[in-house]
Amino acid sequence: MIHVENNVSLRNFHTFRIDSQCKHYCCVKTEDDIIDVIHQTDENIFILGNGSNTIFCNDFHGLIIHNKINGIEVLKETANDITLKVGAGEQWSGFVDWCICNNYFGIENLVMIPGTIGGAIVQNIGAYGVEVSNVVDGVNVIDNKTFKSLYISNDECRFSYRDSIFKCSNYVITNVVFVLSKKERPNIRYKSLNDAIKSSGCNVTAKDVSNVIKQLRSQRIPDPNIVYNSGSFFKNVIISKESCYKLLAKYPDIKAYDNGDGLVKISTGQLIELCGLRGFEKNNIRIHDGNAMILTNNGKATGKDLTDMFDYIRGKVYNKFGITIEPEVLMI
Ligand SMILES: Cc1cc2nc3c(=O)[nH]c(=O)nc-3n(C[C@H](O)[C@H](O)[C@H](O)COP(=O)(O)OP(=O)(O)OC[C@H]3O[C@@H](n4cnc5c(N)ncnc54)[C@H](O)[C@@H]3O)c2cc1C
CATH class of the missing domain: 3.30.465.10 (Uridine Diphospho-n-acetylenolpyruvylglucosamine Reductase; domain 3)
Structure with a gap:
């Protein structure tokens, strides 16, 4: 029988660390545990991993099933x-x-x-x-x-x-x-990776690639255990080539990447930067100084602080570029 706890704080179960609660919580370690739990409940359920792409902005009035199936x-x-x-x-x-x-x-x-x-x-x-x-x-x-x-x-x-x-x-x-x-064929086509590999002058093995990426990520993304964040808060924008030409005519500095199928990918981080918002802070939430895709929580943010900031950034980007940006994280 799986032990179900009542009124559990979710603060340490998501990397953005907003202090919210769930009504019921349990951990599952096997497939049978999952079947047992879902048979027993008629509540809303949410399957939780590490909460690194989920932000509990509000209390969750159901059962959180924390997946711990290993091996x-x-x-x-x-x-x-x-x-x-x-x-x-x-x-x-x-x-x-x-x-x-x-x-x-x-x-x-x-x-x-x-x-x-x-x-x-x-x-x-x-x-x-x-x-x-x-x-x-x-x-x-x-x-x-x-x-x-x-x-x-x-x-x-x-x-x-x-x-x-x-x-x-x-x-x-x-x-x-x-x-x-089992064949080692490192993929270093991505531009910033290719540049970094060249400048480090190493013979390219998979281990080298992972070491270089570890360094790049450490420089660009704050450690969520120290600075609470959920990685990229927004998805990059995918638009048609036509819309992209119109955008570039007005803002020639915008970087656009071919995404296949007549579509183009635009960095949402760059759009936010062009709105002058890098490093902007409001009600306990900050747009990261090194990477405008990342929002950080100073430890005191509430769900409302976050949704207000989200609406604010979205409004700014829409007013300037006519583009609606979407979150990459799941806000509950
Ligand atoms: C610092 C940082 C850097 C990041 N960098 C990147 C990056 O470079 N690229 C990238 O793509 N993402 C990145 N992310 C986002 C995040 O790491 C990924 O999305 C990750 O895969 C989420 O895993 P999780 O276990 O934390 O999922 P959770 O946030 O716990 O869950 C995410 C979603 O998956 C569902 N889910 C989880 N487990 C199961 C399951 N077993 N069965 C059914 N549904 C399930 C949840 O219900 C929820 O809908 C980053 C996040 C952080 C904090």
Whole structure:
């Protein structure tokens, strides 16, 4: 029988650290635990990983199920690759380090991203030109309405930019099947990574790539254990080439990146900077001085402080560029 606690503070369960509460809370360590818990409850449930992409702005009047399903299992190995089944509660960053140590390649560019394996899949995490969807064979889930176990193939996951089917499904992810290469082919096409690798003058191995990325990330992103934040608060903006030409005619300094399919990606951080908001602070929330995509909490922020700041930034960007920016984080 799973122990369910009442009225638990969520402050230490999300990296933005707003002080909110949930009505009920429990930890699950196995698939059977999940089935037990969802059978017993008729409340609203929320599956929580590390809370590094979730901000509890308000109290949650339901049951938080904290996923702690761990374990890494080898399913298959060939001369070229290895197939691994990994518990959804494992730490993503620890898994990346473990793969590099064991010479399994393909996710070294995603080093140091906080969160769990489950959270990484839901969000289709990405960094330095790589997305987790590149190495996923499929995902084992429990449907919390039918209690059935299912295997969702990569195609069925409908991965796209920071998105997947899991954002609007009843699925609880229990573990993920990854296929990683045993051939070392570092991907250094991403410009800032390429520049940094060249300037460090190193022979490029996967380990070097991950070390360089660790350094870059440490310079650009505050440690959420010290400065409370949720990484990039906003999604980058994807617009049509036509809209982009119009924007560039007025603001030629804006950097635009080809996103395929006639679409262009614009850095939301740059739009916020061009509004003069880098380092701007209001009611306990600050736009990070080094990276305008990141909002930080001085430890005293309330949910309202955050939603007010969000509305303020969104309004400024819309008034200047006519673009509506969207949050990358989930605000509850
Ligand atoms: C400092 C910092 C840097 C970051 N850098 C990056 C980056 O470079 N690239 C990037 O893409 N992201 C980045 N992020 C965002 C974040 O790390 C990722 O989105 C991460 O994958 C979230 O994992 P989590 O376990 O914390 O998810 P949570 O925030 O706990 O959950 C996120 C969502 O996933 C759902 N979920 C979690 N586990 C399960 C499960 N087992 N089954 C079903 N649903 C589940 C939750 O219900 C919620 O909807 C960063 C965040 C921080 C704080």
